[in-house]
Amino acid sequence: MKIKLDAIRACLDGAIPGTIATCSPDGTPNMAYLSQVQYVDAGHVALSYQFFNTTRRNILANPHARVAVIDPETGAHYRLSLQYLRTEQEGPLFEKMKAKLAGIASHSGMAGVFRLLGSDIYRVLDIERVPGAVLPPPPPRANLLAALRASAEQLCLCSDLDSLLVQTLTCLEIHFDIHHAMVLMLDAPNARLYTVASRGYTQSGVGSEIALGEGVIGVAAREGTPIRIGHFAAEYSYTLAIRDNLQRSGLAPQLETEIPLPGLPGSRSQLAVPIRAGQRVLGILYVESPQDLRFGYDDEDALVSLAGGLGAAIQLLQHASAETAERGASVSPAAEPGSAPAAGPILEVRHYAENDSIFLDGRYLIKGVAGAILWALLNDFAAGGRIAFSNRELRLDPRIRLPDISDNLEARLILLGRRLVEHQAPIRIDKTGRGCFKLHIGRPLALLHIPHGG
Amino acid sequence: MTQALPPxxxxxxxAFISGGVSISAAxxxxxxxxxxxxxxxxxIAADRRSITILLSATASAGLIDDVRRNGAIAVVFSLPADHRTLQFKGGDARxxxxxxxDEALAERYVDAFAGGLEPLGYPTQVIRCxxxxxxxxxxxxxxxxxxxxLQTPGPDAGNALRSGA
Incomplete structure (x- = not known):
């Protein structure tokens, strides 16, 4: 029976380094160790090109190569007959391999030595099983297909974005045994991702931001491809990214609006998977683990499938919510105006026009679109006691300036709602139906607007 | 002739290549x-002029066939602990x-190689297998x-140490 490449992917995660044999035009063989053999698709692998060495000279002259790989659990030994096709020096595959190589390099004490110059793509001509004894495979950690099915069934039942996100994180915990996860949404015009839900961290980190291209999450979003690392890699670590951000921002400490990204201290395995709607990247599903090599090719496949369902569901809910709001808007009953309690200490709400940041009694709450939303709500409340709002009117509200018509307003509202709860603020927003919500104010307010340069 | 040169x-x-290093031939x-x-x-021969590697005939059938045809061989030796890697080539392999x-030598080799891998966290049972x-x-x-x-990873990898040819 012909051995299929996808059946031996466990051999390609680098637990036992592979070797490559090539041959020069004059018939001199050469043997070299491989840092990385990357599965591309059922018929192709990519090898990391790091130095211009004999292997490289040989394959450019004679494209035939053989690669030996070993299953790290059973010891099954395979030889792949390959034909070199081309080298990619940028793009999703290159970035995927670059990130993985950074993890391998740092794990093997080769940080600074291993640097990816290109991804050499080879056609797999044949796979041969080398005769020899094998160990029985360990029992599988989980049946990923069953986990995926159970999750898909549960996600189908979610009727709003908030419960969809919560359910996704719950499914990862229960069905996939993944205990550290977050969902980030993409703010494409600002080239940033913001955390909208997380699980398994001491601080939720909701509202924290990552620049497009930064770390595994930022690269996965920029390239629209899953990025998976099996070992700690400093250049992809978020503890560093955050520190750099803080240094770069140069803001006065009282204006510091950085919410720390949750992040797992001692994170060793990381996987960031794009959540898409068609071609468009909506956000990232990110999981991590303190274990080395926790996520393999199969885990990546399962989470890509899960994120596919999640992306479709997000888009469906967004359309449904827009439609409901439109139908409901004309018959929307004028809600009874509300009023703030007359007694009690006054809550000072300060709004900085510069970045729409909001500070409650001097403590940072939120900025950006979510900050602008809250400021508009509070102003409407202050002007006429208004407490009932619809997503549709917010979408059209010129004060809010959504960066993009396709922006997920629901995600911004979830973010705002969570921040208010985490902040234990005397302000809450509660959903009252599809596409509408109510504002609750628990203390008298003093609104203070600080214009640009103020 | 090479006989006139030092080995x-x-x-x-x-000492390095006869220790607990990973050995692969092409x-x-x-x-x-x-x-x-x-x-x-x-x-290694007493005069250090020839290297003999031991292999499983079944698992090496293709390599043995090619060696019989033209005698060209490349053998790479690498120590996982520090990645020191050397490659030797020859044209008269047989x-x-x-x-x-030799049987005892193969057994000692597996013990030495697996022993060196254990502290690095490699699955030694798998390597023995x-x-x-x-x-x-x-x-x-x-x-x-x-x-x-010299093939220790880095920009110098591939540099010839010396050619006896």
Whole structure:
């Protein structure tokens, strides 16, 4: 029976380094160790090109190569007959391999030595099983297909974005045994991702931001491809990214609006998977683990499938919510105006026009679109006691300036709602139906607007 | 002739390649696919002019076939602990009879290699399984190293240490 490449992917995660044999035009063989053999698709692998060495000279002259790989659990030994096709020096595959190589390099004490110059793509001509004894495979950690099915069934039942996100994180915990996860949404015009839900961290980190291209999450979003690392890699670590951000921002400490990204201290395995709607990247599903090599090719496949369902569901809910709001808007009953309690200490709400940041009694709450939303709500409340709002009117509200018509307003509202709860603020927003919500104010307010340069 | 030159292999290299290092060999048919196999031990002649590697005949059938045709061989030795890697090439490789003690040498080799991998967290049971070779399947290939290359990962990888040719 012909051995299929996808059946031996466990051999390609680098637990036992592979070797490559090539041959020069004059018939001199050469043997070299491989840092990385990357599965591309059922018929192709990519090898990391790091130095211009004999292997490289040989394959450019004679494209035939053989690669030996070993299953790290059973010891099954395979030889792949390959034909070199081309080298990619940028793009999703290159970035995927670059990130993985950074993890391998740092794990093997080769940080600074291993640097990816290109991804050499080879056609797999044949796979041969080398005769020899094998160990029985360990029992599988989980049946990923069953986990995926159970999750898909549960996600189908979610009727709003908030419960969809919560359910996704719950499914990862229960069905996939993944205990550290977050969902980030993409703010494409600002080239940033913001955390909208997380699980398994001491601080939720909701509202924290990552620049497009930064770390595994930022690269996965920029390239629209899953990025998976099996070992700690400093250049992809978020503890560093955050520190750099803080240094770069140069803001006065009282204006510091950085919410720390949750992040797992001692994170060793990381996987960031794009959540898409068609071609468009909506956000990232990110999981991590303190274990080395926790996520393999199969885990990546399962989470890509899960994120596919999640992306479709997000888009469906967004359309449904827009439609409901439109139908409901004309018959929307004028809600009874509300009023703030007359007694009690006054809550000072300060709004900085510069970045729409909001500070409650001097403590940072939120900025950006979510900050602008809250400021508009509070102003409407202050002007006429208004407490009932619809997503549709917010979408059209010129004060809010959504960066993009396709922006997920629901995600911004979830973010705002969570921040208010985490902040234990005397302000809450509660959903009252599809596409509408109510504002609750628990203390008298003093609104203070600080214009640009103020 | 090479006989007039000092042996290519120095004492340090000889000690290195006969220790607990990973050993892999490549051969090829001109214009065709290269062949490859893992070795399970290495023995060096007293005059350091020839290297003999031990292999499983079954798992190395393709490599043995190519060596029989043209004698070209490349053998790479690497220590996982520090990635020090050396490659030796020769043009006169041939299958040779086993010598007394080769079986024990292969066993000692597997112990030394697996022993070095254990502290690095490698699955040593798996390595033992990969290198396991029935005594009646053990075979030997001998060659005169005519070129040596440093292959420790880095920009110097591939540089010739010395050529005896």
């Amino acid at each position: 290519l292999l120095d004492d340090d290299q000889a 051969a090829c048919r001109s214009g065709g696919l290269p062949s490859m196999a893992r070795a399970t031990g290495c023995r 299958v040779v009879p086993l010598e007394p003690g 990969v290198l396991a070779c029935r005594p009646d399947d053990l075979t030997a290939i001998s060659f005169t190293p005519s070129a040596a290359f």
